Amino acid sequence: MTAVPDVPDVLDAPHVLDLKNLTRRYGSLTAVDDVSLQLPAGARHAVIGPNGAGKTTLLNLIAGTDRPDHGTIALGGADITRTATAKRSRLGIARSFQQPSVIGELSVLDNIVLAGWLHHPLRRGAWRRPSRYRQHEESAARHLEAVGLADSARRPAADLSHGQRRMLDLAAALAGDPRLLLLDEPAAGLTDGDIGRLLSILGGLPESVAIILVEHHVEVVAELAETVTVLAAGKVLITGPTAEALAHPEVRDAYHATSGASRDAVEARG
Ligand SMILES: Nc1ncnc2c1ncn2[C@@H]1O[C@H](COP(=O)(O)OP(=O)(O)OP(=O)(O)O)[C@@H](O)[C@H]1O
Numbered sequence: 001m002t003a004v005p006d007v008p009d010v011l012d013a014p015h016v017l018d019l020k021n022l023t024r025r026y027g028s029l030t031a032v033d034d035v036s037l038q039l040p041a042g043a044r045h046a047v048i049g050p051n052g053a054g055k056t057t058l059l060n061l062i063a064g065t066d067r068p069d070h071g072t073i074a075l076g077g078a079d080i081t082r083t084a085t086a087k088r089s090r091l092g093i094a095r096s097f098q099q100p101s102v103i104g105e106l107s108v109l110d111n112i113v114l115a116g117w118l119h120h121p122l123r124r125g126a127w128r129r130p131s132r133y134r135q136h137e138e139s140a141a142r143h144l145e146a147v148g149l150a151d152s153a154r155r156p157a158a159d160l161s162h163g164q165r166r167m168l169d170l171a172a173a174l175a176g177d178p179r180l181l182l183l184d185e186p187a188a189g190l191t192d193g194d195i196g197r198l199l200s201i202l203g204g205l206p207e208s209v210a211i212i213l214v215e216h217h218v219e220v221v222a223e224l225a226e227t228v229t230v231l232a233a234g235k236v237l238i239t240g241p242t243a244e245a246l247a248h249p250e251v252r253d254a255y256h257a258t259s260g261a262s263r264d265a266v267e268a269r270g
Contacts (some may be wrong), residue, residue, distance in 0.1 A: 022071035033234035042207035043201030046225035053231040092179035112140035115172035163194035
C-alpha cells in the first residue's frame with residue numbers, strides 16, 4: 001500500500017475500498033467483528049442486518065469518526081486506517097447521517113456552499129476570493145437542482161420538511177464530489193414519493209462515485225444495490241450479489257417477518 005496523500009485515482013486502483021479484518025470493541029461487546037470487504041470503483045453496495053448488527057459502527061470506521069481495534073482500511077489502494085476524518089473527507093469519503101445534519105439558520109444554498117467548501121482540498125483560500133465563492137455557489141445550485149430543492153435555495157434550511165432535509169443532507173454529501181458515498185438509512189422516514197426521488201437521484205450518480213448504503217427498506221436495497229453484505233452481531237453472514245444475499249434463509253426470515261412489501265421486493269429480485 002502507498003501512503004496518504006498519494007491516493008491514486010479510484011479508476012486506476014483495483015478497489016475503491018479495501019477493509020481487512022476490521023474489529024471494533026466497546027468493552028465486552030464486539031460491535032464489528034473481523035469484517036473484510038473489497039469494493040470495486042463505482043460499487044453499489046448495501047450493508048443490511050438487524051438492529052445492533054454493527055452497520056453504523058462500520059460506516060463510522062470507514063468515515064474515521066471511530067477507530068478500529070484491529071484491521072486496516074484502504075481507499076484507492078492507500079492505507080487510511082490512521083487518517084483523520086477531515087482528511088478522509090478531502091480524499092473523497094462523504095456521508096449522510098441517520099439524522100440529517102443541516103444548519104437550520106443558514107439558507108438551503110449556503111448549507112451546500114459550506115459543505116463543498118469543507119471538502120475542498122484548497123479550502124483555506126476558498127473565501128478569500130469572491131470568484132471562488134461564486135464557483136462554490138454555482139456548483140451548490142447544480143446539486144440543489146439535482147435533488148429537487150432549487151426552488152428552496154434561499155429559504156432557511158429550518159423551514160424544510162423531513163424529506164427535504166434528507167435531500168439537502170444528500171446534496172451536502174455530494175457537494176464535495178466524493179469517490180465513496182456512505183449513506184446511513186437515507187430512506188428512513190421518507191414518503192413513497194420521496195423514496196422514488198431518492199432512488200432516481202442515487203441511480204443517476206456517475207460510476208466514479210461508489211456507494212455504501214445502510215438501509216432497512218429492503219425494496220430500496222433491491223433496487224439500488226448490486227451487492228450486499230449481511231451483518232449479524234458484528235460478523236459478516238454473507239457478502240454477494242443482491243439477489244443471492246436477500247434470498248439467504250436468515251435474511252428472508254427476518255424481512256418476511258416484518259414486511260409484505262419487503263417480501264415482494266426480495267421475491268422480485270430473486
Ligand atoms: N459508542 C458506543 N459505545 C458503546 N456501545 C456502542 C457504541 N456504538 C455502538 N455501540 C453498540 O454496538 C452495537 C452495534 O451498534 P450499531 O449502531 O453499529 O448497530 P446498527 O446495525 O447500526 O443498528 P441500527 O440498525 O439499530 O442502527 C450495538 O450493540 C450498540 O449498542
